[in-house]
Amino acid sequence: MNNQDQKDSRRDFLKKTTAMAALTISSPVLVKAGQHDEKIASFFEKMDLKIEVNGVAHQLSVEPRVTLLDLLREQLHLTGTKKGCDHGQCGACTVHVDGKRINSCLSLAVMNDGKKVTTIEGIADGDNLHPMQEAFINHDGFQCGYCTPGQIMSAIACVQEGHANSREEIQEFMSGNICRCGAYPHIVDAVMEVKKGGKSS
Amino acid sequence: MDKNYFFEDTITADEKRVDGVAKVTGAATFSAEHTIPGLTYAVFVCSTIARGTIKNMVLAKAKNAPGVIDIIYYLNCPVVPGYTSEIKEKNQRERVLNGLNVFADNIVYSNGQPIALVIADTWERAVYAASLVKVEYIEEKPETDFDNLMQKAEAPGWGGTYKRGDEDAYKKAEVMIENEYSIPAETHNPIEPHATVAVWEKNDKLVVYDKTQGPKSTQGDLALLFGLKRENIQVITEFVGGAFGCALRTWPHTPAACIAAKKIGRPVKLVLTREQMFTMVGYRPISWQKIGIGASRDGKLTGITHHAISNTSRYEQFSESIVDPSQNLHDCPNVNTSYKTLALDINTPIWMRGPGPATGCFALESALDELAYKLNMDPIELRLKNYAEVHPQNKLPWTSKHLKECYELGREKIGWHNRPSVPGTLKENGMLTGYGMGVGVFWAGRSSATARGTLYADGMFVLQSAISDMGPGTTTAMVSIAAEQMGLPPDKIRFELGNTDFPTGPTQGGSGSTTAVGTAVTLICEAMQVSLKEMAIESVPGFKNYKPEELDYKNGKVSAKTNSSTSISYTDIIKQSGKPELQVSKSTESFAQRDKYAMNSFSAHFVKLHVHPVTGVITLKKIVAVADCGRVISETTARSQMVGGAVGGIGMAMHEETLMDHHSGRYINANLADYHVPVNADIPAIDVLFVNKPDNIISPTGAKGIGEIALVGVAPAVANAVYNATGKRITRLPITPDKLI
Incomplete structure (x- = not known):
């Protein structure tokens, strides 16, 4: 409970301070975002992520709580990597990060900044299967x-x-x-x- | 691994699963994986008590959480037309037969019951918001302890009660044994979690991507619930990531997603968590059995008495045919059985692979083994001595029965002659070594099915039926049947399924897909060949003077029997006829000769294992699985089913147990780390053998069914081998090391 309360107050703090910052700094980005507290909060609660997936470089902005698995499936639409348990117990989400196998459900997407990810969609050579x-x-x-x-x-x-x-x-x-x-x-x-x-x- | 088979005829050995490429490349699209514009994400809030009522739900914090679109619960759930007729009186615990009406009222029937649905713009936001919902309950003490409540069990009103000859005749036998058997709840746990994506295209037009073993059945359920015509609902199930029974019915999450999508006016995706896979989509029921068997001193059975109790939920009745194998698997003049169910404050069970017989055969085949030792008789000899040549219950002949061949093939392959007749006397490398066997049985038959076949001018033959393929390889088997019938290469045939727009096919369950849909496919191919001959005579020069019976068809061509140079391909016939395609739909009725024949598939499983004399750890050394499943249609997928069933049976025998804390009525191992299923290192060499004799009475495919008999009989084979190795008779599954030391 305490953790959640802390999260909430951190979010409230962000909303308030960024709204004030928006008014004083008048950065176009912030002013635009300032129309909705929510958007500002999101702006500050997302992190930049550079990630290469199957040889394709992605420059993304993601919430730090998003797992690598959910990034692949829900945002990059690479649904070949499967969610079976979301707890690192079944292995259905196995991908390679810099050549090593990991459970992508146990890795936050932002922990893979600058890394190379290979999924099942990336191992065949065109129509030639691995x-x-x-x-x-x-x-x-x-x-x-x-x-x-x-x-x-x-x-x-x-x-x-x-x-x-x-x-x-x-x-x-x-x-x-x-x-x-x-x-x-x-x-x-x-x-x-x-x-x-x-x-x- | 050895791959020796006993075949009457040759089967293509290099056959590959037709959807293999889609499955190994990640291209196969499962229910949660369709890209839908404007998709929202729903997450359940679940009850944390097992029995009581919801007093209040505090939603404010969750509603204000970022990205939240709506929260649905019993106080704001839109009217669901199908609910009203079933819920008789609010706040009254009423057993209904259509399951849990999600969000219909504030009654809590089980721990982990869905009680609210949070919908947000991303999954992470929905998960977070769901964690902010506060629920106040009026809690009642749950009843979940099966072992201590069994005396409250009641007869379900159908099935199980049976008597022929004298009651409890075993008690007067020259040699008799009596024992009790317990099997805990086992949870199906397919690796694909249940998922529903609901899209209302119009106010009265619903498209649902749903994990289901029966797209047509789900369509019918949703039509009833939402008061729509069937044709206004399309259910799509292209791939099913395993199910083993847990997708046999429409569970609450499917209507919940549809209710939510309608309320918010946007598509909703709802995927169950692994924990929810334990609390919402059934399990093999907890069971207790008592068997008494008596025989004459020379091993002829004189009496079997079999009593069974299994659990159901507080809100609906669930029963299965646990005692049936005792009535008809072995020949015995005096048999009486009874069956009761016990309602507990747990979610409702559902059929799990080999439902009924898997449970019943554990007891029956263990008991026969025990009797064999008491008779000082080989367990196979005891079974041969009591071999049923006709169905013991109704004296009807079987459509086919080759269980004797199963015994012979398995006995040879496992090396049965090495089995010690005195338990605990054989050691290999210091390990107690044992051999055991068990028989499996399941109903065979043929349900009704419809399929449509279209032969296109480009040479593709496309078959369609609204069934699903949860993994057994129905698609591959149907292509195999059509290829053989039409004389076409498999890559020219496509079998499409998983869409209710296709002709009606059966729910995939009870090992019945191949016989039912395979018959429809066979009929289509036969009709197509008749039409092709007629079309050739009508529109192809050179064929005009022939009669249909003077023509032959093979290798994708129609030719004159007497003059093979008069020959034309199917595709050229269609082209020359001026038609774009040739289409045929065919239906098969369900098998009608139930008054003339008994129908079963059979299996015999043989196990060799080691038991560590100090730690009690069991190491399986070898399994031989032998099937009398009629003709093997697709060798590759049939063999995989037998191997998979053996693995499932190993889980039942040695690993699986859904544990509950009876104080809270909550599962304590609802995850894949604590609920043990077999992993790769648990599995020994598995040899599969097929008798492979066609059953041409049940269906023209010659098949009977494999999926269930692949598992039924494995658990007793393991238990019997453990006894042979150690002299310890384990009657409470799973057989874990603590029970052996």
Whole structure:
């Protein structure tokens, strides 16, 4: 409760002070925003974010509470990255940030300023699927397909990390990605195939 | 992993799921993922008590929070036409059969019940505002403790009560056992959360993107609720990210999103949180069972008595056929069963993969195993000795039954000869080693379905039916059927679903999609070939003097039987006929010969496992899953279903338990870290074998159904293997290490 109250008063403080600042400074931006307290508050409560997603540079202004996952899905409309639990427990939201796999639901978007993000939409080369995507199709490493983007992003990283040296090791290092349809053995088959083919990136 | 199958005929082994590319590239669009202009975001406020009434809701702070558009709750909820007839008297706890009428009144039936909906311009703002809503309750003491309230259970008024021969005959048998079995609530937890996006295109025209196993069923429910004609509501469900039963009905969030969208005049998106997936969309009910089985000394069953109780909610009745397997899976002259439900202050359960038999077979197959040890008999021999050649209940023949083959195939594959006949006597690398098996059964049949097929002049054959595919691969199976029937390559066929504008198809559940929709597709293909022959005779030079029966069709061509050089492709026939396309719609009625045949799919599951002698940790070593599911239509997706069912069964046997704090009536593990589902490292090698003998009576596809029998029988196979390894009979799921030390 205390935290919420503090947030509220901080917001009120921002509204009041920026309104006064708008009147005295008369910056065109602030005057325009000053017509609505809300807009001013938003103006100050958003942060600049430079982020590269699948090779495309974005210059954004986002609320600091927005997760990387929600930024991708709701603002950049890259819905291939899935929300399964929003608590880092299912792995459906796995993406690569600067080449490492993370749960994008556990990372605030603004923590990724200046970073390179790769999502499931960014791993194929045009119509040529990534070898891991091909392998998942070849081994039927999914059923409903919802956890699949996270599985594939995790699987690519699993091979790159050097954690794909045996079925048992793959199983261990792919256990952060839940597949409720139960395609696990086929997922391991797919990772094994890519590992053997040496086509990890 | 071994991939050995027993096939009567050859099936394409390199077949791939037709929607595979969409699923591996992120292009598959699930219900929450459609881009809708002007979209708003809704977030539920949920009850924090399990029983009582809402005295007051303080909304001012939430209403003034940035971005908030509206807050809907029982005092300002617009009139929902469908509510009025069902709610008999306000503030009176009345069990109704259409579920919870969201925002209809101030009664709290369960913890986590949706009681208000906050709509804002962004999801983050809606979440924050929802946290500011203050609720005052008049709280009553909830009743949620199933184990301690069982004596209050009542017969639901239908199903479960059955008797043939003498009652409790097992008690007089030469050899008998008796045991009680408990299964906790299990929550489906598909990885895609339920989601609804509601768009009112006009005052009386509603478009809903909804996660549902039955688009037509959802359309019908919404039509009733909002007093609209069916055709004024379009439900779209292109992809379903798993469901396993939890999307079999319309839950409160779907009408809630529609109510909100109408009230604010903008599209609304409502996605459940993982916690809400535990409190709003059902679960496998908590159950208690007692079984008594008796046999003669040589192993012939003489009596089975099976009693079961499962829970429902306070506001509606929910029942399932838990005791049915005892009535008809094995041959026994004397059987009596009973079934009751217990109303608790918890949300309503719903069918979960293998509903009824998954629960019943855990008890029955565990009990048979126990009896086998007491008879000093091999558990497979005991089942063969009591093999039902005709349905024991009604003496009808089965449309097909190949359970014996399942036993034989599985016994061989698992290495059953290594099984110790005395429990706890086999060790491998210091680990107690055990083998177990369990039988699965589920109803087979065929419901009604309609589909439409259009053959275009460019060569594409497009099939449509308003069903959904939650993952089993219905789309792939339908393409496979059409490809075989039409002699066309699969890439020339597209099966479109998930849209109520398409012809009516069944709700996906009970392993019935392939037989029903597959029959409609088969009929379409047959009719299409007749039409193509007629069109060739009518408009293609060189065919004029032939009669239809003198023509053959294969590989996308119609040709003369006697002269193969007289041949023309389907597409050229359409082009030469001057028509843009050839369209055929076909319906199949539900299977009508229920008085002549019994209909079931069967499975047998075999498990080998290790138990650590000190810690009690179970390591699964191998699972063999054998299915008598009729003809296998799509090998790839059928195998995946069997593997997935085994994984689900492992969850049921060893991991899953939705825990409740009975003081508050609140789930205490409503998240995927504390509610354990199997992860990759939990899963052993799984070998799948199909008997693959067609059942041509149920449907021309030859199929019976797979989805349910893939799971039914797995849990008892694990429990029986645990007993074989340790000598400990675990009758309360899940089998966790604490129960073995």
